[in-house]
Amino acid sequence: MSRYVDPSTVTGHVVLRDxxxxxxxxxxxxxxxDVRVEGDRITSVSATGAPADGAHLVEGRGRFVVPAYQDMHTHALNTPEDVDGAYALMLANGIAGFRQMSGDRALLKSRRAGTLPSPTGAPDLKATSGDLLTPLNASTAEAAVRAVREQHRDGADFVKAGATTRVTFLAALEEANRLGIRLGGHLPPDLDPREAARGGVWSIEHLGPGVTVFAAASSQEAEVRAKQAARKLPPIPKVRFPGADKLVMKLVKQMAVNPATSTSEVEACAYELADGSYDQAKAEELAALFVAHxxxxxxxxxxxxxxQFGDAPAHxxxxxRRYMAPAxxxxxxxxxxxxxxxxEATRAALRGHWDAQLRMTKTFADAGVPMVAGTDACGAAGIIPGFALHDEFDHLAEAGLDPLTILRMTTTEVARFLGxxxxxxxxxxxxxxxxxxxxxxxxxxxTALRRIAGVLRGGxxxxxxxxxxxxxxxxGRPGAH
Structure with missing residues (x-):
């Protein structure tokens, strides 16, 4: 059951007509x-004919049908005990599936047991990682390898690098490849993205983050990397002790609200240097490498x-915000x-980096770099679950991506991405x-993707x-997280 979504009265045999x-x-x-549905499957798609006996008819003349959307970067199950609000907003915005970017052993165990929360209209959990790789469980190459093995044993769909170094990231990546489990996430500041691509990394999130990817497209790459090297890992414990896992997750959640609030002046200089020395030819070379791998x-x-616009009125x-839980x-x-x-100089550098991110996204799209749409909803400041995916579509269009590419990034490309x-x-x-x-x-x-006349979810x-x-x-009862 759901606090927010009443069970549909239109189920069983449904036809979206004409x-x-x-x-x-x-x-x-x-x-x-006519798109005919029986239970939770499409049974036929054919030219409009006579109404089917006993079917629930949904008139569709002048309307368009697309596959339901998928959000490939969320943290909805960070609060499994109270996921109902986020799930309801996802349904209302046409989202039928998501990738959970911060799992743990309890979540993996619950999935195996079939006890994950499933309120009415809930989206499918398409994939989840285990615990993030951080200094607590991956402070050395040996520890990183051990963490990957544990997640593979526990049934994680992929391993997410959260806060690693070049050494620990590459050790984890090599072990993940050996075991046949995918690894993606955040690139560490001292890692060349080309090295990650050649090593077989599955996905890079947030275009980096930071300037890691942008350094590879700079005519002053060595100087940018030198400034980027000053970036420190978050203050996460490196030694396990009773309650360490809970403490780390608490610290990660606090930092995840908006990591940009901790941007140092040196990091701000790295953004400015990378953006001011952008080399389109190098960016295209990087894109071609991503395509090849x-x-x-x-x-x-x-x-x-x-x-990067953390105090902007738009956010x-x-x-x-009226849908979000008060806390x-x-x-x-x-x-x-x-x-x-x-x-102000730091904030200006962050604002200025936006155009570089749009430019890089367009360069990747033009080169055919495989991409999926995601939001980082559920825990990140200013991101409203469900609605945020349509915000993402807006920004992808702002970068210059065409409507078909955007639609693919949330439908067919997701299926390919997940194998x-x-x-x-x-x-x-x-x-x-x-x-x-x-x-x-x-x-x-x-923008038609948000002009929703209705949603068919699981039939x-x-x-x-x-x-x-x-x-x-x-x-009326704000409860989204």
Whole structure:
């Protein structure tokens, strides 16, 4: 059950009638189609015909059907005891699946036992890591290897590097490759991204973070790296003691609200130097290397924007804050006040880096670097679960990506990213009955992706009025994290 989402009364045999089916794979639009659903699967997609006996009909003339969206960078299950609010917002925004970026042994055990929370309309957990690699469990190469082995044994889908060094990252990566488990996440400041790509890293999050990737596209690369080397790892314990795991997670959550509040003057100089010495040819060489090694990128532009513009009214006065739990907002506001106290030169460097991030995203897209859409929702300041994925679409469009590319990044490319190509992400017979009915053409303008007429989740239908009712319930008892 859910505090916010009432069970749908339209389930079983559902037909989306006379719709235009949009295929992200080939970019085609096929009008005049009936999409028939039985249970949680699409049973047929064919030219509109006579109404099926006993079917629930959803009129779709003039509307467009796309696969439901996937958010490939969230932390929804950081609060498994209270995930209902975030899940409700995800449903209302057309999201049917997500990648959990900070798991632990308890979460993996719960998944194996089938006891993860599953309120009405909840999205699918598509993949999760175990514990983040940090100085606590990966302070040495040997410890990093041990941590990877433990996560592989516990059934993690991938290993996430959170706060590592070049030595510990590469040791973990080599062991992950040996065991056949993927490794992705944050690149350490002393690691060349080209080395990570050649080593087989699965995904790079947040375009780095920091200037790690941007140094490789600088005409003054050595100087940028020298400044970047001054960046210190977070103050996380390196020795286990009773309660150490809980302490580390508490520290990580506090830092994750907005890591930019701890930007040093040296780091700010590194941003300015990297951005001022940008070399397009080197950026294209880096992109080509990522393509050659299938190094995925999850830019999370909404996340870097909320970090680098931490006290901007667009975030601190966002009317959608009304959906967030009060304690969450208090943490966000505290972070905004801390950000406002940074030296103006540091804040200017952070603001100035935004254009470089947009430029790099476009360079990667133009080169065919594989990319998926993610938000870093659930714990990060200014990021409203569900809605944030549409913010991400806006920023991807701001970077110059076309509507089809954006749609693919949240549908078909996600299936390929997770090694499940052909199993979800298209409107086709046999695919999951996770669909979004849109009022406008998403291939003409990406903003159509938020013009949702209704959502089919696991074969259950919620129309616009039903989704609006969900949002009002969340606003009435704010509980999203």
């Amino acid at each position: 719709v235009t089916v949009v295929d992200p794979q080939d970019g085609s639009r096929t009008p005049g189609q 299938s190094t995925w990128q999850c830019p999370t532009l909404i996340r870097v924007h909320t970090q 601190t006065q966002d009317p959608r 969450e907002l208090r943490a966000w506001d505290k972070s905004a006040r801390k950000f406002a106290k940074l030296p 499940e190509e052909g199993r979800f992400g298209r409107v086709a017979t046999g695919m999951p009955a996770d669909l979004v009915l849109l009022e406008e053409d998403p291939l003409a303008d990406h 259950a239908w919620w129309d616009r009025a039903g989704l609006d009712a969900v949002l009002e319930r969340v606003a």
